[in-house]
Amino acid sequence: MPLAEVERWLDHLGSCSPCYRDFTELRKVREAKRRRTLFAVAAGILVVIGTAGWVLIQQHNETVLSQAAVLDLRNRSASRSPEQNLGEPPLELRRRFSQLNIYLPLGSPEGAYEVRIVTTDGDTLLNIGGTARLDDGITSLQMTGKASVARYGQCTMQIRKPPAEWSSYPLVLR
Numbered sequence: 001m002p003l004a005e006v007e008r009w010l011d012h013l014g015s016c017s018p019c020y021r022d023f024t025e026l027r028k029v030r031e032a033k034r035r036r037t038l039f040a041v042a043a044g045i046l047v048v049i050g051t052a053g054w055v056l057i058q059q060h061n062e063t064v065l066s067q068a069a070v071l072d073l074r075n076r077s078a079s080r081s082p083e084q085n086l087g088e089p090p091l092e093l094r095r096r097f098s099q100l101n102i103y104l105p106l107g108s109p110e111g112a113y114e115v116r117i118v119t120t121d122g123d124t125l126l127n128i129g130g131t132a133r134l135d136d137g138i139t140s141l142q143m144t145g146k147a148s149v150a151r152y153g154q155c156t157m158q159i160r161k162p163p164a165e166w167s168s169y170p171l172v173l174r
Helices: 003-015 016-064
Strands: 066-073 092-093 096-103 109-118 124-135 138-148 153-160 167-173
Touching: 003 016, 016 092, 109 138
Parallel strands: 066 096, 092 167
Antiparallel strands: 096 138, 109 124, 109 153, 124 138, 153 167
């Protein structure tokens, strides 16, 4: 309503109690609606900020966790049977990695190797290959490429230099 039209009602509003009460109620309703709107906007902003923060943290964690994984087999004894060596703690490996470095047991020759991760049921979760190189007396096998293992828990990592038999190592996927 334009200010010119409001002036003629101001005198009446100031002198009529029922009209003033109605005006006060309307003002309270308007203020309550305004507060609810502001609250909804603020809550929406907080949800957007929280979701964006969670996504950024997840991306950061995924980037950090998916970098390089190292498995050191230099002082491990391989098992040629499905039963694992009970005296040694299992190796640990993150489920996502972009590079896997395996330090092979002492005396391992250079050349092409195959690596696979199998479940206790014998299902293959990962099957990759690479070339081992000898550097400063350590034979290391470096494999690159994004890898993601869907399951976690107790598994077995098997390594072989074809056509040799598989050597097995206990492994826990985290």
